Each structure stands twice: as C-alpha cells, then as structure tokens.
Amino acid sequence: MLVNAKEMLTKAKEGHYAVGQFNINNLEWTKAILLTAQELNSPVILGVSEGAGKYMTGFDTVAAMVRAMDKSLGITVPVALHLDHGTYEGCYKCVKAGFTSIMFDGSHYPIDENVQKTTELVHVANALGLSIEAEVGSIGGEEDGVIGMGECADPNECKMIADLGVTMLAAGIGNIHGKYPANWPGLSFETLAAVSEKVGNMPLVLHGGTGIPEDMIKKAISLGVSKINVNTECQLTFAAATRKYIEAGKDLEGKGFDPRKLLAPGVEAIKETVREKIALFGSANKA
Numbered sequence: 001m002l003v004n005a006k007e008m009l010t011k012a013k014e015g016h017y018a019v020g021q022f023n024i025n026n027l028e029w030t031k032a033i034l035l036t037a038q039e040l041n042s043p044v045i046l047g048v049s050e051g052a053g054k055y056m057t058g059f060d061t062v063a064a065m066v067r068a069m070d071k072s073l074g075i076t077v078p079v080a081l082h083l084d085h086g087t088y089e090g091c092y093k094c095v096k097a098g099f100t101s102i103m104f105d106g107s108h109y110p111i112d113e114n115v116q117k118t119t120e121l122v123h124v125a126n127a128l129g130l131s132i133e134a135e136v137g138s139i140g141g142e143e144d145g146v147i148g149m150g151e152c153a154d155p156n157e158c159k160m161i162a163d164l165g166v167t168m169l170a171a172g173i174g175n176i177h178g179k180y181p182a183n184w185p186g187l188s189f190e191t192l193a194a195v196s197e198k199v200g201n202m203p204l205v206l207h208g209g210t211g212i213p214e215d216m217i218k219k220a221i222s223l224g225v226s227k228i229n230v231n232t233e234c235q236l237t238f239a240a241a242t243r244k245y246i247e248a249g250k251d252l253e254g255k256g257f258d259p260r261k262l263l264a265p266g267v268e269a270i271k272e273t274v275r276e277k278i279a280l281f282g283s284a285n286k287a
C-alpha cells in the first residue's frame, strides 16, 4: 500500500524502533524488498537516488513500476516511495511522477539557501500530502559520484530546518555512505544527543546504514533515529551471491543462463539482508 512516510515514522519514533529505507536499482531489488517487508509485516521505504532513477529510465518509470508491483503482489504493509538525496529539480520531477515522499538534500548549500529551498519544498509536499526529508551536515563517502566529507551537523541549524515543518531530518553524525574505513571513529553520539534534544519529536534519519555495528544502531535508535538507510549492503550481498553462482558454473548447467535463474540467488541474498535489518531495526510486525 503506497503511502507517505509520515505515519510510519511518527509511530516508529513513539515506539522506539526505526523503519528501513532500502534503495532500489531495478525490478529485482524492488520485488525482493516489497516481499520481505510483507513477509515480516513491516513498514518500508523504497529509496531512489537520482542516479538509480536515471538508470531505470526516469522517475516516471520507477513510480509506475512500484505502483503496479505493489498492486500485483498484493502488498498491504505501508510502503513509501522516496527520492533519496534529491536536488531541487529532482524533487519537482518526483512530485510530478507520483512519488509519495521526497528528500531535498540542501546540505551543500549555505544554511540560508538550504532554509529557503527546503521551505518552498515543504509547502509543495504539504499541499500534495507527501512527506519530506531535509539534511543538515553532509554525509561522508561517495554516492552517485558525489563525495561528502562527513561533517557533524550543527544542532542549532538542525532546529532551524526541523522548524520548517519537514517530516524527518537527516543530520550528519560522522556517518558515511558505502563501506566504513578501518580507521572510522564511529558515530558521534554526542552530536546525535544534542540534535535530538533540540528537535524534540522530529524523526531523525541515519544514512550510511551499511556496516554500522549493531550496538551503534541500537544506541542511535534509542537517541531518536527513526529511519535508517541501507543501500551498499544489498549490493554487496547481491554481488557475492551472483559471483558464487557463476563461479560454481551454474550458468553453464542446463538453462542456468536464464536471467530468472541467474539473478535468483542475488534476489534471495537481498531478501536475507533486508530480513536481518528489519529485525535489527525493530520494525517487524509494526505495519
């Protein structure tokens, strides 16, 4: 059931658990994530980066596929279709395409410009019944060719953006997209606690969910994180399962080259990763 992310995140914040945002790249990813959320009776957010949207031939294609698949699979759990790290223009494109949720990432703008653009997009989202995520303090690492330095957010700036009426707020707390380097110092719980105190009931978003140790995830949830984004981990488990299939020569046996067979182990691997994350985030049976 396609919905915006407001109610699922309000409930998560109140219930001290987090809803997973799993990024999608194609039909296999979408199907694996929807089926697993339904199996575990969990709300879920499908994240679409601008690069993945382009890869899938545009946001119209993505929205049409997700709506149709949600219906064909008889999905009853709440599903939000969300733009991940959207540009100003990208947000408008997704609104037009029928997404139920957008993220405007204005973290690289000076704070005044971030405030101004976020304010405008909050009005648009509210008028159309969409949820909207904003960002303060950039997330480190590389995503779609954009390199972030991973600075910690200023709690006062977080309050400024939260007060604009966004649904959820991504605050940089030393988190990084992609794999964490061996010398990563860990999440800054000091920053998270300070941001939490400033923004009160606002659901906070933890980007870069791949590779964060379980105890840190649990602590982050206890300090107000209600949405956790996972992308790279599904890509890694998909790739490893596909590699195993090919290295075992299975594609050369019978009709093992059929894409439905070739991609099946990867799909099962994504499902298992999503199952583990939903269990860790505590969103099972919260649909």
Ligand code: 13P
Pocket (backbone or CB within 6 Å): 023, 047, 084, 085, 176, 177, 178, 179, 206, 207, 208, 209, 210, 229, 230, 231, 232, 233
């Ligand atoms: P990872 O790729 O590190 O899991 O991060 C995902 C993310 O934050 C998407 O916005």
